[in-house]
Amino acid sequence: xxxxxxxxxxxxxxxxxxxxxxxxxxxxxxxxxxxxxxxxxxxxxxxxxxxxxxxxxxxxxxxxxxxxxxxxxxxxxxxxxxxxxxxxxxxxxxxxxxxxxxxxxxxxxxxxxxxxxxxxxxxxxxxxxxxxxxxxxxxxxxxxxxxxxxxxxxxxxxxxxxxxxxxxxx
Amino acid sequence: xxxxxxxxxxxxxxxxxxxxxxxxxxxxxxxxxxxxxxxxxxxxxxxxxxxxxxxxxxxxxxxxxxxxxxxxxxxxxxxxxxxxxxxxxxxxxxxxxxxxxxxxxxxxxxxxxxxxxxxxxxxxxxxxxxxxxxxxxxxxxxxxxxxxxxxxxxxxxxxxxxxxxxxxxxxxxxxxxxxxxxxxxxxxxxxxxxxxxxxxxxxxxxxxxxxxxxxxxxxxxxxxxxxxxxxxxxxxxxxxxxxxxxxxxxxxxxxxxxxxxxxxxxxxxxxxxxxxxxxxxxxxxxxxxxxxxxxxxxxxxxxxxxxxxxxxxxxxxxxxxxxxxxxxxxxxxxxxxxxxxxxxxxxxxxx
Numbered sequence: 041x042x043x044x045x046x047x048x049x050x051x052x053x054x055x056x057x058x059x060x061x062x063x064x065x066x067x068x069x070x071x072x073x074x075x076x077x078x079x080x081x082x083x084x085x086x087x088x089x090x091x092x093x094x095x096x097x098x099x100x101x102x103x104x105x106x107x108x109x110x111x112x113x114x115x116x117x118x119x120x121x122x123x124x125x126x127x128x129x130x131x132x133x134x135x136x137x138x139x140x141x142x143x144x145x146x147x148x149x150x151x152x153x154x155x156x157x158x159x160x161x162x163x164x165x166x167x168x169x170x171x172x173x174x175x176x177x178x179x180x181x182x183x184x185x186x187x188x189x190x191x192x193x194x195x196x197x198x199x200x201x202x203x204x205x206x207x208x209x210x
Numbered sequence: 211x212x213x214x215x216x217x218x219x220x221x222x223x224x225x226x227x228x229x230x231x232x233x234x235x236x237x238x239x240x241x242x243x244x245x246x247x248x249x250x251x252x253x254x255x256x257x258x259x260x261x262x263x264x265x266x267x268x269x270x271x272x273x274x275x276x277x278x279x280x281x282x283x284x285x286x287x288x289x290x291x292x293x294x295x296x297x298x299x300x301x302x303x304x305x306x307x308x309x310x311x312x313x314x315x316x317x318x319x320x321x322x323x324x325x326x327x328x329x330x331x332x333x334x335x336x337x338x339x340x341x342x343x344x345x346x347x348x349x350x351x352x353x354x355x356x357x358x359x360x361x362x363x364x365x366x367x368x369x370x371x372x373x374x375x376x377x378x379x380x381x382x383x384x385x386x387x388x389x390x391x392x393x394x395x396x397x398x399x400x401x402x403x404x405x406x407x408x409x410x411x412x413x414x415x416x417x418x419x420x421x422x423x424x425x426x427x428x429x430x431x432x433x434x435x436x437x438x439x440x441x442x443x444x445x446x447x448x449x450x451x452x453x454x455x456x457x458x459x460x461x462x463x464x465x466x467x468x469x470x471x472x473x474x475x476x477x478x479x480x481x482x483x484x485x486x487x488x489x490x491x492x493x494x495x496x497x498x499x500x501x502x503x504x505x506x507x508x509x510x511x512x513x514x515x516x517x518x519x520x521x522x523x524x525x526x527x528x529x530x531x532x533x534x535x536x537x538x539x540x541x542x543x544x545x546x547x548x549x550x551x552x553x554x555x556x557x558x559x560x561x
Contacts, residue, residue: 101295104262109309109356110283119308123299 044085052082052145060149074150075158079140087132094128095121130198138188159184212273212286212363212396213238214259220267221254221420228254229420231268241390241397245407246417247443253368255417256400260289260366272363288357289366292373294349296341296356302328303337306355327358330389347378354389365390367399371406383409404444408432416440433549438558441487441551447515449487450525453555456482461552464521466500469547475561483555490515490528492549495535499542504535518543 059078060069068074098121106120147158157165163184166177214236221229229251236242244252257263259270261282269276277285288309296305303324304311310320328334331351341349350370357365367386371379387410390397401407407414408428416423416431416439423443424436435441441449454463456479461468463486495516502518502525509515509532516527518541527543535541552561 099293099295101291101293102297104260104282105289105291105295105356106297106308107262107282108260108287108289109360110312112283115312119312120297 042089044088047085056145056149059146063150068150070151070153070156072151072156075140075143075147078146078150079136079143082146083132083136083139087136090132090135091125091128094125098124127198130195134191134195137191141188213271214364214396214398215271215274216255216259216268217271218268219255219258219265219270221251221258221263222266227420229266232417232420232422233268234415234422234425236396236398239394239396241387241399241410241412242415243399243401243407243411243413244415244417245401245404245443246423248402249419250417251420252400252402252417256289256366256368256398259364259398260287261285286360286362287364287366288360288362289368290350290353290357290370292369294341294353294373296349296352298341301338301340302333302344302352302355305341305352306359308356309360323359323361324355327355330358330392331355331385346374347382350374350382351385354386358389358393363396365395365397367397369401370399371401371403379406386410405446408444414444416443418443434560435487435551436560438485438487438553441553441560445489447490447526447528449489449551450493451485451487451553452523452525454484454486456480456484456552461486464523466520468500469545469550470552471547471550474552479561482561484561485553485555485558487551487553488525488545489549490526492546493525493527494544494546495527495529495533495541496544497542499544502541502543504537504539504541506537507533507535516541 059081063069063074063078068077102120102124103116106116111119142160143158144160144164147161148164151157151161159180163177163180166172166180215233216235217233219229219232220227228249232251232255244255246252254263258265261277261280265278269278271277272285272287297308300308306324306327307320310323324337325334328337331354333348333351333355336344336348336352341352344352350373353370370386371382374382383406386399390410399406399410411428413425413427414431415425418439424431424440426434426436428444431440431444435444435449438451442451452463454461454468456462456470457467458480460470461484468486468488500520502520504516504518505524506517507514508517512530514529514531514533516529516533516535518525518527520543525543553559554561
């Protein structure tokens with residue numbers, strides 16, 4: 041499972057060209073799906089790792105107790121595991137969302153139509169002008185920073201450990 | 211309510227056999243305690259009955275029906291875990307009603323049964339709390355409540371009191387016993403604590419290394435242990451045991467003669483090597499008897515425990531009341547011959 045994290049040893053810039061080529065092969069260039077798939081690829085190893093760690097920490101007795109109580113595999117997952125995994129799910133969700141929100145390199149490479157570009161790329165394009173419109177850049181930058189801050193404050197309360205406190209005697 | 215039968219049960223984890231052909235019956239409404247040291251296979255046996263562990267060989271029957279292939283949920287049994295295993299994201303009410311919710315019972319039935327169980331266990335005021343807001347004893351009661359609500363054929367308890375402090379353990383012991391007397395549900399209880407076993411059980415199954423050493427009522431096991439293991443395991447403080455040799459209607463050991471119990475088969479074999487056992491409460495102090503040197507005196511109020519030494523062998527004596535004896539005093543031990551035990555030196559079987 042820790043092998044998944046090895047993928048982060050390879051720098052994103054190194055993978056950019058193969059990724060571009062692959063998307064080209066599948067005819068996804070200039071299609072939003074190309075960026076979505078690329079971001080899923082980049083975020084997955086870390087998310088898998090975090091979720092695995094979290095699920096390993098759930099006490100096995102809960103599983104057994106639920107089976108004795110009459111839960112089938114799906115009920116066990118939905119009624120016992122999923123609710124207890126909420127903090128981790130929120131954590132990886134926030135992580136992935138912010139990763140995608142901040143992504144510049146792949147967004148710049150894979151989407152090039154003016155109507156498709158992400159906010160990060162659009163912001164960057166302000167800078168490429170000879171005479172950068174700083175007041176516009178600052179204003180957009182501020183607006184750009186608001187959603188991540190809002191997301192963080194909205195989900196902060198879920199990102200606490202100790203939700204399983206009281207389940208089993210430790 | 212139901213009867214349970216184990217028929218030649220075996221269990222192996224890979225190549226390691228941990229249970230070697232166990233068979234016994236539990237009657238309808240009986241409270242049976244499986245007791246033994248760690249690793250004796252008692253918990254594994256319980257988990258096989260619960261359906262949490264596969265059965266490598268033999269058959270388990272509940273109410274005359276083989277359940278080997280049945281899933282836990284179809285066996286109609288409820289289990290209380292050592293670690294409580296409460297669902298942390300559910301309130302006490304939801305925890306207790308969870309099994310009924312899975313069975314799609316209507317709300318009135320669920321509420322009624324949860325309220326009833328809560329009343330029995332004194333949990334009424336805690337129904338809307340979460341497990342993390344409860345003390346150890348309260349969590350244990352919720353775990354029991356979850357089992358009661360189901361109204362199962364058999365209750366299983368896996369060392370439920372091990373995580374509680376000593377005082378609470380005694381209180382919960384009485385509560386579980388009272389609960390059984392009230393509900394009369396067949397109960398299988400696993401513990402390594404022989405006092406728990408003695409105080410709660412209708413019958414005790416003593417296990418050791420994956421086999422049954424003896425089955426009997428608590429007092430049968432105490433008064434007539436079938437072998438040396440049971441003799442030393444049951445009773446606190448443990449029975450005094452030392453090696454000796456049968457000679458002229460008595461056992462010669464520690465340089466003195468110890469009386470044989472009347473009717474003991476050991477008397478026949480003169481020169482036979484034996485283990486001689488006598489419980490601390492069956493040794494008394496008197497003016498005459500076997501001379502012993504006092505090592506430690508431990509007054510506990512109602513009783514006094516003395517550690518004495520005879521010919522280098524330490525023996526424990528428990529006497530009612532108090533004593534003037536001090537360390538290094540010489541006292542005289544009197545043996546209640548009727549309560550002595552003699553075991554074969556080789557197999558450890560009772561003679």
